[in-house]
Amino acid sequence: MAVSPPRPKDLPLNALRAFEAAARLGGFAAAAQELGVTPGAVTAHVKALETQLGAALFERTARGVELNNLGKRVLPGFMDAFDALGEAVQTLRSEAAPRTVHVATLPSIAQLWLSPRLPALREAAPGISISITAMEQPPNLKRAPHDLCLFYGEDGQGALARDVIFPVCAPAMAQRLKTPADLATATCISDAAWADDWAAWAAQAMPGEGFSPRGPTYSLYTLAVAEAVNGAGLMIGHESLVSDHLRRGELVAPFEVRVTLDRYLRLWSDQPLAKGSAAARVSEWLRAGG
Amino acid sequence: MAVSPPRPKDLPLNALRAFEAAARLGGFAAAAQELGVTPGAVTAHVKALETQLGAALFERTARGVELNNLGKRVLPGFMDAFDALGEAVQTLRSEAAPRTVHVATLPSIAQLWLSPRLPALREAAPGISISITAMEQPPNLKRAPHDLCLFYGEDGQGALARDVIFPVCAPAMAQRLKTPADLATATCISDAAWADDWAAWAAQAMPGEGFSPRGPTYSLYTLAVAEAVNGAGLMIGHESLVSDHLRRGELVAPFEVRVTLDRYLRLWSDQPLAKGSAAARVSEWLRAGG
DNA sequence: TCGTGAGCCTTAAATTTGCTGAGCCTAATA
DNA sequence: TATTAGGCTCAGCAAATTTAAGGCTCACGA
Numbered sequence: 216m217a218v219s220p221p222r223p224k225d226l227p228l229n230a231l232r233a234f235e236a237a238a239r240l241g242g243f244a245a246a247a248q249e250l251g252v253t254p255g256a257v258t259a260h261v262k263a264l265e266t267q268l269g270a271a272l273f274e275r276t277a278r279g280v281e282l283n284n285l286g287k288r289v290l291p292g293f294m295d296a297f298d299a300l301g302e303a304v305q306t307l308r309s310e311a312a313p314r315t316v317h318v319a320t321l322p323s324i325a326q327l328w329l330s331p332r333l334p335a336l337r338e339a340a341p342g343i344s345i346s347i348t349a350m351e352q353p354p355n356l357k358r359a360p361h362d363l364c365l366f367y368g369e370d371g372q373g374a375l376a377r378d379v380i381f382p383v384c385a386p387a388m389a390q391r392l393k394t395p396a397d398l399a400t401a402t403c404i405s406d407a408a409w410a411d412d413w414a415a416w417a418a419q420a421m422p423g424e425g426f427s428p429r430g431p432t433y434s435l436y437t438l439a440v441a442e443a444v445n446g447a448g449l450m451i452g453h454e455s456l457v458s459d460h461l462r463r464g465e466l467v468a469p470f471e472v473r474v475t476l477d478r479y480l481r482l483w484s485d486q487p488l489a490k491g492s493a494a495a496r497v498s499e500w501l502r503a504g505g
Numbered sequence: 506m507a508v509s510p511p512r513p514k515d516l517p518l519n520a521l522r523a524f525e526a527a528a529r530l531g532g533f534a535a536a537a538q539e540l541g542v543t544p545g546a547v548t549a550h551v552k553a554l555e556t557q558l559g560a561a562l563f564e565r566t567a568r569g570v571e572l573n574n575l576g577k578r579v580l581p582g583f584m585d586a587f588d589a590l591g592e593a594v595q596t597l598r599s600e601a602a603p604r605t606v607h608v609a610t611l612p613s614i615a616q617l618w619l620s621p622r623l624p625a626l627r628e629a630a631p632g633i634s635i636s637i638t639a640m641e642q643p644p645n646l647k648r649a650p651h652d653l654c655l656f657y658g659e660d661g662q663g664a665l666a667r668d669v670i671f672p673v674c675a676p677a678m679a680q681r682l683k684t685p686a687d688l689a690t691a692t693c694i695s696d697a698a699w700a701d702d703w704a705a706w707a708a709q710a711m712p713g714e715g716f717s718p719r720g721p722t723y724s725l726y727t728l729a730v731a732e733a734v735n736g737a738g739l740m741i742g743h744e745s746l747v748s749d750h751l752r753r754g755e756l757v758a759p760f761e762v763r764v765t766l767d768r769y770l771r772l773w774s775d776q777p778l779a780k781g782s783a784a785a786r787v788s789e790w791l792r793a794g795g
Numbered sequence: 796t797c798g799t800g801a802g803c804c805t806t807a808a809a810t811t812t813g814c815t816g817a818g819c820c821t822a823a824t825a
Numbered sequence: 826t827a828t829t830a831g832g833c834t835c836a837g838c839a840a841a842t843t844t845a846a847g848g849c850t851c852a853c854g855a
Contacts (some may be wrong), residue, residue: 227649230519243805244802244803251514252805253842253844255805255806255843256807256843259805259842274802278851279802286595292589294592299586299589300586300589311558435521542815544832545814545815545835546815547832548832549813550813565833567832569830569831778828
């Protein structure tokens with residue numbers, strides 16, 4: 216009933232986006248990651264929103280947050296709205312920079328698979344500029360500013376190659392390794408993100424032996440590859456990522472057994488790519504095998 | 506081709522909203538008003554957006570700005586997206602505060618028409634809290650946080666009353682006024698926003714005389730009414746706004762001629778009001794004549 | 796059952812970002 | 826030539842974000 220101040224400010228846009236992300240992803244930390252901010256910022260946004268509304272949207276438990284009834288009722292509307300906004304932004308981006316393609320991919324794929332193909336790609340598609348963003352998790356293409364995603368995934372949709380793994384090492388070291396049993400005395404490098412690789416391979420190569428690798432763990436696969444080349448030990452090679460090193464002889468596969476995982480190197484986009492667009496041309500070129 | 510920084514920030518939301526508002530309304534100043542910020546902030550937002558895109562969205566002329574081709578192509582997508590977002594926000598507001606109704610109206614209507622009805626409305630609808638925001642122009646209900654708009658307008662949709670005007674003054678002064686010709690020697694108060702009222706009335710009451718009022722102009726109609734009650738002069742009364750003063754005898758209409766304008770006191774909302782919602786109940790009560 | 800560790804949110808202070816408000820500039824109007 | 830309307834610039838200040846520390850549970854193992 217009060218006469219409000221001259222400028223009744225609308226609900227803050229960024230707070231609404233924070234709410235939508237947190238609600239959709241089921242937590243403030245996940246939302247913070249998607250939005251590229253810290254969890255504290257999400258906390259502040261949601262709290263500001265709830266204060267301004269005079270009603271809570273989440274139930275706080277020490278184990279995280281959960282949408283309450285009000286939040287559940289309004290979430291779909293916001294998801295649709297932000298989806299529409301994301302599409303408009305994608306359109307804007309591609310119309311504003313029609314000759315630029317943004318690719319999101321794993322750091323290891325970026326360096327070991329994509330980077331070696333770029334010179335030929337630039338030659339095949341002159342005038343197209345390719346920007347690569349390395350990240351650990353595939354982004355939500357409806358929200359993030361990327362045209363193409365290139366990641367490993369269970370889904371076969373848009374697969375470029377099956378994920379095939381096998382131990383690799385420097386040629387000098389391979390001479391001492393005759394059978395998988397020789398691994399017991401060798402240094403086995405692990406990658407933090409793909410910690411299960413050794414076990415997955417050993418399950419087929421040395422069934423029933425419960426192998427667990429002993430050796431250093433690197434957080435960057437690329438670093439592990441460099442160390443293996445230097446003779447620091449064996450590591451699990453992903454065919455797509457080490458084929459260049461194998462061809463050049465910097466790495467060799469000392470054992471016969473290759474394990475095909477239920478996982479694919481996938482290249483995908485959100486909306487169907489506009490025919491003839493830069494993103495479509497890059498995608499086709501990569502699919503055609505470079 | 507460069508590997509981007511870890512957090513490729515998306516396009517800033519507020520800048521997109523500024524662009525959408527400026528594009529839709531055809532100027533930065535208008536957008537600034539709708540958004541409740543200064544034009545300088547809109548300038549900065551749009552510039553930031555254009556810089557980040559690497560492409561202009563507006564053509565700058567000294568006479569204002571105009572959308573360029575790129576802007577024209579992407580505007581519809583953003584209008585749809587922000588419309589959807591506005592609807593989601595409206596839903597959120599009404600679900601979060603189901604017993605509150607936000608009304609946007611002219612300051613004069615707020616004080617002279619709405620305010621006198623509020624006590625009875627509160628009694629008829631206990632538990633509903635009514636918040637009134639006074640503004641000169643009807644807000645865009647798709648964007649502004651209001652449930653109901655109450656303004657004069659040409660459109661008859663949702664009309665509560667026709668706009669009928671006629672001179673009014675304090676009773677003491679009325680005794681000296683026998684015919685409209687006596688206006689020549691009287692003080693005729695004008696309202697800045699309704700500067701044409703005297704001419705519109707005179708055109709019918711004193712045809713062919715080219716009457717133009719001499720006397721002070723007030724920017725607030727309510728203030729003009731108070732001055733008229735004090736005997737400061739005659740003013741044009743709008744029937745809906747001065748009927749209470751006439752009934753109480755604080756003002757009288759010295760002449761017979763009443764002019765019915767092609768204008769209505771209108772009450773409207775954006776989305777159809779949910780049956781039984783607080784806004785719907787208030788709207789019905791006001792339409793029923795209080 | 797009790798510690799211990801990990802995950803997740805919150806808080807407070809420091810920093811960065813963005814807003815305002817007054818003045819300047821340009822072009823169209825009178 | 827004066828005036829008006831609209832957008833731009835920049836110094837000073839307010840608001841949002843980060844950073845770092847803290848608290849609260851759950852899950853695990855003794």
